[in-house]
Amino acid sequence: MSQVAVVGAGIVGVSIAFELQRSGFQVVLIDRDAPGRGASYGNMASIAVTEFLPSSRPSVWSKIPFWLIDPNGPVSFRPGYMPKLMPWFIKFMAAGLPSRVRQIEAAGAVLCKRVHEDLSALLKSAGLTDVLSRQGCLSLYSDEAEFRADWDHIDVLERFGLAHEVLDGNAARELEPGLSKTIGKAVLFPQNLSVRNPYELVTKFCERFEAAGGEVLRGEVVDFSKASAGWTIHLKDGNTVRSGQLVLCAGAYTGRLSAKLGESIPLETERGYHTQLSEPGVGLRHSLIWPARAFMVTPTAGGLRVGGTVEMAGLDAAPNYQRAKVLVRHAEFALPGLQTSRATEWMGHRPALPDTLPIIGPSARHPGVFYATGHGHLGLTYAATTARLIADLVGGRVPPIDMAPYRVDRF
Numbered sequence: 001m002s003q004v005a006v007v008g009a010g011i012v013g014v015s016i017a018f019e020l021q022r023s024g025f026q027v028v029l030i031d032r033d034a035p036g037r038g039a040s041y042g043n044m045a046s047i048a049v050t051e052f053l054p055s056s057r058p059s060v061w062s063k064i065p066f067w068l069i070d071p072n073g074p075v076s077f078r079p080g081y082m083p084k085l086m087p088w089f090i091k092f093m094a095a096g097l098p099s100r101v102r103q104i105e106a107a108g109a110v111l112c113k114r115v116h117e118d119l120s121a122l123l124k125s126a127g128l129t130d131v132l133s134r135q136g137c138l139s140l141y142s143d144e145a146e147f148r149a150d151w152d153h154i155d156v157l158e159r160f161g162l163a164h165e166v167l168d169g170n171a172a173r174e175l176e177p178g179l180s181k182t183i184g185k186a187v188l189f190p191q192n193l194s195v196r197n198p199y200e201l202v203t204k205f206c207e208r209f210e211a212a213g214g215e216v217l218r219g220e221v222v223d224f225s226k227a228s229a230g231w232t233i234h235l236k237d238g239n240t241v242r243s244g245q246l247v248l249c250a251g252a253y254t255g256r257l258s259a260k261l262g263e264s265i266p267l268e269t270e271r272g273y274h275t276q277l278s279e280p281g282v283g284l285r286h287s288l289i290w291p292a293r294a295f296m297v298t299p300t301a302g303g304l305r306v307g308g309t310v311e312m313a314g315l316d317a318a319p320n321y322q323r324a325k326v327l328v329r330h331a332e333f334a335l336p337g338l339q340t341s342r343a344t345e346w347m348g349h350r351p352a353l354p355d356t357l358p359i360i361g362p363s364a365r366h367p368g369v370f371y372a373t374g375h376g377h378l379g380l381t382y383a384a385t386t387a388r389l390i391a392d393l394v395g396g397r398v399p400p401i402d403m404a405p406y407r408v409d410r411f
Contacts, residue, residue: 008250036202052108056096074294274307281339
């Protein structure tokens with residue numbers, strides 16, 4: 001069997017390691033932290049196949065000036081970080097040109113249309129088919145004006161044939177009686193599933209991976225050097241790991257690793273916040289999104305999780321938990337019976353590329369090196385599909401889709 005090192009043990013990394021192992025490779029999985037303790041620990045537990053609309057588009061551009069001056073808005077920018085962010089932001093604006101938006105939509109739809117098939121196969125092979133809740137997601141609107149403001153999202157679903165159903169407020173409350181009477185309209189996304197506990201999903205994948213002979217190694221990767229038959233991976237503690245091939249999937253930290261290989265990736269972190277309510281006092285069957293207020297509520301991890309918004313402040317700044325508190329206030333407005341006294345707050349780093357599409361594919365500089373990063377809000381959604389595609393590429397097989405839109409050197 002061939003040796004492959006997978007760097008990054010979030011949901012994308014463990015899915016890749018498990019899939020490579022199933023394909024006959026000997027795999028070592030390396031992370032600076034315990035598996036699943038990064039963004040995968042606190043994501044919103046959603047298999048969100050409807051959420052591939054590019055973040056950069058003309059309807060978003062008009063809102064950016066207001067976000068810049070609103071500390072409680074859906075997107076927050078730390079002023080001191082703006083000079084470092086500008087090169088990424090210029091690429092972000094370029095990705096929103098109308099012709100480019102249509103290309104990005106199409107590439108996102110290709111991935112999302114594979115998600116259920118690939119996820120079902122991966123979960124079945126791991127014996128984890130019971131981890132999903134299949135009730136779907138409700139997108140909420142207070143009135144017709146809010147609904148029309150979200151029309152570009154609904155339009156893209158209609159163009160690509162993704163299931164959705166428009167409901168009035170009363171029909172939405174029949175599905176979720178706890179919803180506020182201020183909700184005048186909703187859209188049901190029946191294909192958007194939820195994971196009962198995303199952190200446990202990562203740990204269970206790791207257990208099965210190790211039971212089948214895989215190795216999980218905790219250590220911070222600080223450099224790489226070319227070896228006679230592959231690569232030497234240098235860890236911060238002075239130890240080294242030798243591997244024939246590398247897969248770099250360390251989320252928002254992948255850009256620091258690719259720089260060690262002389263390969264620049266415009267990867268930023270969209271810092272996301274959540275509040276986990278252990279005794280919410282409200283039961284939900286569906287996850288909820290309210291686009292105008294930029295928050296989501298998901299039944300997961302034994303309670304309700306409230307999350308959303310974006311903070312652009314880099315990898316090193318301290319958390320601003322006021323962002324999490326704002327989200328809870330929004331959730332209380334949607335769910336008047338919500339109890340928030342038993343709560344824990346969390347902040348994590350979503351890996352964000354300017355065009356919203358992930359990088360999935362080989363290095364443009366080094367044979368035997370592959371990238372799987374930049375999944376943004378869709379790491380959990382795309383994980384199984386990414387694992388399938390990377391396993392094909394590492395194994396020398398032709399993937400079932402055109403990989404050009406996801407190449408590392410597209411920027």
